[in-house]
Amino acid sequence: MTVSSTSHQQEHGRFMTVMKDILARPSGLIGLTLVLFHILLALLSPSIAPYDFKLQNSSLMLSPPSSEHWLGADHLGRDILSRTLMGGREALLVTGIATPLAVIWGGFIGILFGLVGGRVDEVLMRIVDAFLSLPWILKMLVLIVTFGTGIGVLIPTLTFFYGIPVIRVARAATHDIIARDFVWAAKARGHSRISIIWRELLPNVLDTLMVEGAMRWSWMLLAFSSLSFLGFGVSPPIPDWGLMISDARGFMSFAPWGVIAPVIGLSSLIIGINLSADALAKALGIDRAQKAPM
Amino acid sequence: MPQSPFIDIKNLSVGYTSRSGKTIPVLRDVNLSITRGDSIGLVGESGSGKSTLALAAMGYFKRGLHVISGQVQFDGIDMLNIERNALQRLRGGRLALIPQNSGQSLTPNLRIGQQITEALRLHSDLPATSFDAGVIDLLSQVRLPDPVGLTDRYPHELSGGQQQRVAIAMALASNPEALLLDEPTTGLDVTTQAHIMELLRDLAKDRNLAMLYVSHDLGAIARVCNKVMVMYAGETVLTGSAKQVLLSPRHPYAHGLLASIPRLNETSLPQALDGRPPMPSETIMGCAFADRCKLADRTCYSSSPPLNHLETGEAVRCFHHDQIGQLNQKTEKSARSNPVAADKDTALSLANLAVSYSRPRLLSKLFALQDTPPSTVDRITIDIKKGETLGLVGESGSGKSTILKTIAGMVPAQSGNIILNQTEPLDTMVEKRPAAYLRQVQIIFQNPDDSLNPRHTVAQILAQPLRLYYGLSGTPLRDRSIAILEQVRLGEHYLERLPSQLSGGEKQRVAIARAFAADPEIILCDEVTSALDVSVQAAVLDLLDVLKRQDGTTYIFVSHDLAVVKAISDRVAVLYQGRICEIGPVAAVYSAPFHPYTDALLGAVLEPDPDVAPRLKADDAVELSPPNLGCPFQRRCPRKLGSICETNIPTAQEIAPGHIIHCHISQVDL
Numbered sequence: 001m002t003v004s005s006t007s008h009q010q011e012h013g014r015f016m017t018v019m020k021d022i023l024a025r026p027s028g029l030i031g032l033t034l035v036l037f038h039i040l041l042a043l044l045s046p047s048i049a050p051y052d053f054k055l056q057n058s059s060l061m062l063s064p065p066s067s068e069h070w071l072g073a074d075h076l077g078r079d080i081l082s083r084t085l086m087g088g089r090e091a092l093l094v095t096g097i098a099t100p101l102a103v104i105w106g107g108f109i110g111i112l113f114g115l116v117g118g119r120v121d122e123v124l125m126r127i128v129d130a131f132l133s134l135p136w137i138l139k140m141l142v143l144i145v146t147f148g149t150g151i152g153v154l155i156p157t158l159t160f161f162y163g164i165p166v167i168r169v170a171r172a173a174t175h176d177i178i179a180r181d182f183v184w185a186a187k188a189r190g191h192s193r194i195s196i197i198w199r200e201l202l203p204n205v206l207d208t209l210m211v212e213g214a215m216r217w218s219w220m221l222l223a224f225s226s227l228s229f230l231g232f233g234v235s236p237p238i239p240d241w242g243l244m245i246s247d248a249r250g251f252m253s254f255a256p257w258g259v260i261a262p263v264i265g266l267s268s269l270i271i272g273i274n275l276s277a278d279a280l281a282k283a284l285g286i287d288r289a290q291k292a293p294m
Numbered sequence: 295m296p297q298s299p300f301i302d303i304k305n306l307s308v309g310y311t312s313r314s315g316k317t318i319p320v321l322r323d324v325n326l327s328i329t330r331g332d333s334i335g336l337v338g339e340s341g342s343g344k345s346t347l348a349l350a351a352m353g354y355f356k357r358g359l360h361v362i363s364g365q366v367q368f369d370g371i372d373m374l375n376i377e378r379n380a381l382q383r384l385r386g387g388r389l390a391l392i393p394q395n396s397g398q399s400l401t402p403n404l405r406i407g408q409q410i411t412e413a414l415r416l417h418s419d420l421p422a423t424s425f426d427a428g429v430i431d432l433l434s435q436v437r438l439p440d441p442v443g444l445t446d447r448y449p450h451e452l453s454g455g456q457q458q459r460v461a462i463a464m465a466l467a468s469n470p471e472a473l474l475l476d477e478p479t480t481g482l483d484v485t486t487q488a489h490i491m492e493l494l495r496d497l498a499k500d501r502n503l504a505m506l507y508v509s510h511d512l513g514a515i516a517r518v519c520n521k522v523m524v525m526y527a528g529e530t531v532l533t534g535s536a537k538q539v540l541l542s543p544r545h546p547y548a549h550g551l552l553a554s555i556p557r558l559n560e561t562s563l564p565q566a567l568d569g570r571p572p573m574p575s576e577t578i579m580g581c582a583f584a585d586r587c588k589l590a591d592r593t594c595y596s597s598s599p600p601l602n603h604l605e606t607g608e609a610v611r612c613f614h615h616d617q618i619g620q621l622n623q624k625t626e627k628s629a630r631s632n633p634v635a636a637d638k639d640t641a642l643s644l645a646n647l648a649v650s651y652s653r654p655r656l657l658s659k660l661f662a663l664q665d666t667p668p669s670t671v672d673r674i675t676i677d678i679k680k681g682e683t684l685g686l687v688g689e690s691g692s693g694k695s696t697i698l699k700t701i702a703g704m705v706p707a708q709s710g711n712i713i714l715n716q717t718e719p720l721d722t723m724v725e726k727r728p729a730a731y732l733r734q735v736q737i738i739f740q741n742p743d744d745s746l747n748p749r750h751t752v753a754q755i756l757a758q759p760l761r762l763y764y765g766l767s768g769t770p771l772r773d774r775s776i777a778i779l780e781q782v783r784l785g786e787h788y789l790e791r792l793p794s795q796l797s798g799g800e801k802q803r804v805a806i807a808r809a810f811a812a813d814p815e816i817i818l819c820d821e822v823t824s825a826l827d828v829s830v831q832a833a834v835l836d837l838l839d840v841l842k843r844q845d846g847t848t849y850i851f852v853s854h855d856l857a858v859v860k861a862i863s864d865r866v867a868v869l870y871q872g873r874i875c876e877i878g879p880v881a882a883v884y885s886a887p888f889h890p891y892t893d894a895l896l897g898a899v900l901e902p903d904p905d906v907a908p909r910l911k912a913d914d915a916v917e918l919s920p921p922n923l924g925c926p927f928q929r930r931c932p933r934k935l936g937s938i939c940e941t942n943i944p945t946a947q948e949i950a951p952g953h954i955i956h957c958h959i960s961q962v963d964l
Contacts (some may be wrong), residue, residue: 024313031920120752180744180745181739181740181741181744181745182744182745182746182747184739184745185737185739185745185808186702186758187704188702188703188704188732188735188736188737189725189732189736189758189759190724190725190727190729190732190733190762191758191761191762199464199747199750199754199758203747203749204747204748204749292732
């Protein structure tokens with residue numbers, strides 16, 4: 001047995017312990033269950049939705065829940081249950097691709113800034129701060145209005161803007177780690193820069209980035225739904241929670257079911273992601289909250 | 295007439311609930327009573343429950359801990375069932391706490407006067423008009439110079455020792471009747487610590503306080519306390535008067551603990567206390583200390599000993615307390631390696647080394663302003679022989695770690711030379727050094743929690759130097775790693791562990807193993823034992839000495855602890871503000887004649903012996919930078935001659951062969 005194979009076992013063992021730890025926490029169990037449920041639903045909803053999501057039926061316009069249409073119908077007489085079941089597909093697809101991309105580019109740049117340090121880092125970080133100080137919706141709307149809507153624009157836009165806060169976090173984590181003695185020890189031994197980054201820095205920064213990624217995911221979902229709500233996200237008739245809320249909000253006083261169903265869909269997914277991120281942070285031991293005494 | 299106990303803890307058990315729902319005790323059936331005028335020292339290794347007990351005395355338990363059974367009374371008040379408001383009035387009122395690093399817990403944006411006024415407003419019955427006078431009175435009670443001027447200063451303008459005094463003044467603001475101290479001097483320099491100890495001792499006497507003093511430092515306990523309680527694994531194992539416990543301990547654990555402390559009047563290494571205390575979660579059969587005890591027999595493993603109250607007034611939890619005398623015969627002092635022969639080759643020579651952290655500012659560069667501050671480290675000239683251990687000792691800011699970092703190539707030298715093996719210059723930063731030089735100089739850091747990558751297993755940690763310097767991989771790498779682990783007395787099964795799965799001592803062994811894996815010529819040890827318990831420290835010192843004898847390695851051993859340096863070194867250099875005050879063989883430096891600074895340092899060492907009082911020579915002021923001209927110690931020196939000390943660099947006086955003192959005072963008068 002060689003050392004490298006045992007180190008793989010170690011990584012595997014760590015994944016299992018972290019997973020076990022997450023599932024042992026109520027927040028982790030509930031959160032992961034919610035997230036998995038939503039992912040399954042997104043995959044299976046086309047085959048389990050009772051009606052065609054685009055089918056309009058003027059006789060059903062704004063009808064309340066009934067035995068045929070469990071959650072009622074919207075202003076065009078479309079089945080709300082079918083549309084809600086499918087309303088997360090687009091959001092999960094776009095954010096599911098954009099989140100890892102955002103963490104990768106933001107993490108890369110952040111680690112780079114952290115390593116460069118000094119005045120260059122200071123100046124670059126002020127630019128990052130300037131970006132962060134603008135309302136995000138404004139920046140995104142400018143890009144979307146310029147380049148048009150659709151997945152091809154939404155994914156790069158979300159990736160770009162949600163990578164910027166990751167830069168901050170990755171840089172801070174890098175600063176923390178490179179000041180520690182084990183990095184100095186590696187340096188004093190004469191390891192190359194690449195080796196120090198790869199072996200000493202990355203494994204320790206990755207934990208932070210994973211938690212950050214999970215948090216960014218939920219923020220990104222909210223942003224995506226907000227864009228849809230404003231009419232810049234998914235184009236009709238594809239169902240989306242943000243768009244459904246937007247469409248139904250005019251009739252909220254007499255047909256509230258149109259809003260309630262997509263709101264539950266969206267918030268349960270976001271809560272699920274947040275709870276999982278929380279449990280992940282605790283399991284990895286990078287949680288800021290107080291620890292148990294032992 | 296015996297006083298009734300002021301703080302009375304009866305049969306207290308405290309524990310936490312584990313994930314699996316089991317109650318795990320941290321304190322087990324502890325009794326402690328303190329009358330006014332008593333000061334009780336609470337000692338034990340980390341994890342023995344001493345801080346938990348001290349906090350319990352004020353009815354406080356850390357998050358997750360709960361009382362399983364027992365009582366805590368303060369002057370007849372039941373602290374466990376007291377109304378919240380009343381408890382808050384007591385805490386910081388009649389019962390004050392001075393925690394670890396309390397100097398650093400002062401609010402940074404409030405002036406000293408405001409902070410103490412706040413304490414007076416909350417906890418004293420002084421009328422608001424006399425707050426100012428009260429503040430000045432308190433500051434002078436803790437012997438701070440210029441109390442009036444101090445009230446307008448901010449905490450960061452004060453030195454660590456002064457901050458600690460302000461914290462004590464705040465605790466005294468309420469005129470407390472009882473004082474709880476939790477490692478109040480940890481992190482302070484020896485001279486500062488000695489001054490604070492004298493202050494606490496006098497305060498306790500003048501105010502007739504009931505004092506509970508938690509510390510791992512038996513020297514401090516000996517100075518302040520009249521009674522001592524030794525704790526082990528959450529239990530009381532020995533109580534008695536300070537003299538009884540510190541001079542003739544009746545429990546094997548206390549005996550081992552005391553034997554593991556390096557002392558100034560001994561030349562040998564301290565006796566290591568092997569093993570580690572049980573974790574709270576382990577179920578203990580019999581005596582908790584049996585695994586580490588040389589007197590243990592079958593009874594000790596099967597039944598747990600009761601706390602025996604002896605006629606002499608001590609209480610001891612041991613079946614064999616009458617056989618302690620045997621321990622003195624059983625424990626043979628570990629012999630020190632022989633001093634190095636003078637004809638050995640020089641392993642490393644430092645010639646006129648200077649280091650400066652200050653970079654010339656743009657403005658001063660432009661206008662060629664001559665305001666360069668004096669170098670942090672200057673005029674360091676030392677030749678270190680092969681196989682020798684050189685101790686560098688001094689207070690914080692003495693530049694001892696800077697010298698190590700410069701040798702390791704992590705800080706650039708301003709001027710001077712570092713030459714390895716007489717021919718190989720180490721004048722570049724680490725990135726530019728040839729690989730062959732790099733391997734020969736290794737460094738061990740102070741805190742193994744910080745120097746071992748938390749995500750690497752022991753195997754990965756050891757693989758780093760072995761791969762880098764020897765290109766090992768596969769089975770040879772593993773075999774070599776195991777061999778090195780065995781050298782530091784850890785087994786093969788440690789290979790797959792992460793640092794978080796090791797105890798403090800084991801971690802430092804791994805760090806030592808990593809340094810020795812390179813098979814270096816020189817190992818730089820930077821305060822390698824100061825983050826460890828004394829018992830572990832003794833074991834690590836012993837290990838370093840054994841390894842050195844095997845491999846003929848040269849050590850440069852940096853520490854603020856004079857007794858530790860004495861125990862391990864062949865030669866010692868005493869540093870102040872980055873300049874050498876005195877250098878010579880251990881025996882010569884630790885005996886007269888002294889440099890005034892060496893004298894002040896040695897005088898401030900607190901021995902774990904209640905009969906030995908420190909001799910306080912210099913004050914405990916902290917200087918941030920060395921003076922521009924003259925002797926570095928001029929501003930604190932109690933024997934300053936006059937203007938010559940301020941203008942001329944003191945000449946090196948060779949007192950005996952190899953023993954050099956840098957001082958203007960003539961050899962006869964030193």
